[in-house]
Amino acid sequence: MTTTWVEGAAGSLFDIDNLPYGVFSRPGEEPRVGVRIGDHVLDLAPVAELGDPASELAAAWRTPSLNAFMAMGGEWWRTARGWIVEVLGDEVHRARTQPHLVPLADVSLHLPVEVADYVDFYASEYHASNVGRIFRPGQEPLLPNWKHLPVGYHGRAGTVVGSGTPVVRPQGQRKAPTEEVPSFGPSRRLDIEAELGFVVGSGSELGSPVAHDAFPDHVFGVVGLNDWSARDIQAWEYVPLGPFLGKSFATSVSHWVTPLQALGAAWTELPGQDPTPLPYLGPGEAKGLDIDVEVVLNGEVVSRPPYRTMYWSPAQMLAHMTVNGASLRTGDLYASGTISGTEPDQRGSFLELSWGGKEPFGAEHWEGGRTFLEDGDEVVLRYTAPGTGGGRIALGEVVGRIEPAR
Structure with a gap:
């Protein structure tokens, strides 16, 4: 491996095999x-x-x-x-x-990129299954289409912000199951989603799908990403067209974009896909990424989601996003959706960690535990991956502090 003459860099998480x-x-x-x-x-x-x-x-x-x-x-x-x-x-x-x-x-x-379009996927089977069990107890946790295509929605590019930007608690309509009519006010169930973002460098022609194996020709690199979510606003609005105001108020990304070349040692096999995806999704060829995530709330690590457990690959998400002929533009950003693993301490959202607010987490750190975000809370997402030099590299961290509604 090439070494660096820069003092203090050799052997660090930002050694010469990283260079974001x-x-x-x-x-x-x-x-x-x-x-x-x-x-x-x-x-x-x-x-x-x-x-x-x-x-x-x-x-x-x-x-x-x-x-x-x-x-x-x-x-x-x-x-x-x-x-x-x-x-x-x-x-x-x-x-x-x-x-x-x-x-x-x-x-x-x-903010490192002028974001053109923003798409958010839902690529973790464990996260999707947990959410299904929370909201549809007694039913199949995954909807019929989930294992046939990477489910996603279009977000709001103009509210993608750099790490450290304060997040103002959103206001909107919310209606609890026990309430007869909706009310308006600050979100009571403000949440995080620990995700990985993919930054498009090279665009594509309108009407021409991007093939699965063309992923490295179009994607420049990755960022850490927190897709802040107002769960009460989202729950009331999402039928029948999906996420809207419960998601579009803020999405935080890291200041550093890790180029794909730095992740050469991080590619790994997917956990497995059954049934076999349609040919345009490259079944049997798709690879995942071995990236470890830490979710830190007010200085305490509350979860460690592993990206290697994701069901859909980054290349499959890109292929599906363009299969209808939608074009790519320089600066497009698409995200993986919440990263969650098999264990309770690997869940990438507070919705899952608290099981819908019914089971507070973090009692070892805070009396009575925690459920959703409170004003003044600070969340930090940290990411590391195997480096091509044999050690580990760090992706850019994502920081956000909650401010009261305005």
């Missing part, structure tokens, strides 16, 4: 693209201009989002990563590169 992209700024400067190495950000554009003042990559990296770079396509992504690894791995580049390393503590981080 983000958008940063320093006081008085415009936001631009950088790469994280250890506890530093490499300011990419000026380093690229050292070798080529007219560099196309430098021009793309001077913009305030990753979109211009991602739109250049897969060959550019791979070329850029190889160059960055060389610059940060070979001592010969140290003298002229080091001045462009900025301590992470000295920068502000921004």
Whole structure:
């Protein structure tokens, strides 16, 4: 494995086999693209201009989002990563590169992608089964279509926000089963959904489906994602057309986008699909990702969902999303849906952890336990995966604090 000359980076979760992209700024400067190495950000554009003042990559990296770079396509992504690894791995580049390393503590981080469209899937069999049992006790937990296609819905791109952005408690209509008529007010059952997001770099032509095996040609990388959910608003509105205001008020994503190349050692077999999916979904070829997630509430770890248990693969979700001819655009974001495993402490939502609010969790941390989010609560999602260098790498964490309704 290539090693790095950057002090403190070797052996860390942000070693040279990681190198996630983000958008940063320093006081008085415009936001631009950088790469994280250890506890530093490499300011990419000026380093690229050292070798080529007219560099196309430098021009793309001077913009305030990753979109211009991602739109250049897969060959550019791979070329850029190889160059960055060389610059940060070979001592010969140290003298002229080091001045462009900025301590992470000295920068502000921004939403890394200008989000074009946002789609959220429902790809965990364990999460879908838990939700089915909570809301439809005594019935089949999965609806008839669930194992034939990746179920999803279109979200609201304009409310995707960067990690650390406060989340204002939403207001809306809600009607409890014991109430005769609906009322209006702040959500009483505000929840999280620990998910993984996939960022589209290369678009596609309207009317032309994207094949399952074209996934690496279109998807640039992954982000941590929290799809905040108002369960009471959602429960009242979702019949017959599905999620709407209970989901569209905020979706938080990490500041760092981990490129697919950094996840080369994380691909793994899916748990198994039965019945066999239709051919366009690539049955027998689909792979999942071995990514561990931690859900942290007010400083305490309350769940550890494993992404490797997901039923539908990232490539299958992309193929299904475009099979009707829907086009992809640079900056499209699609999410996995809540990540949940087989065990009670692997559930990726408070709805599941508290079993619909009936069984408080975390009694070892809080007297009486917890069910749904309270004002002032802070949730942190952390992600790690096997790295190509033999250790582990960290994906960007996702932080959100709940503010009172306005």
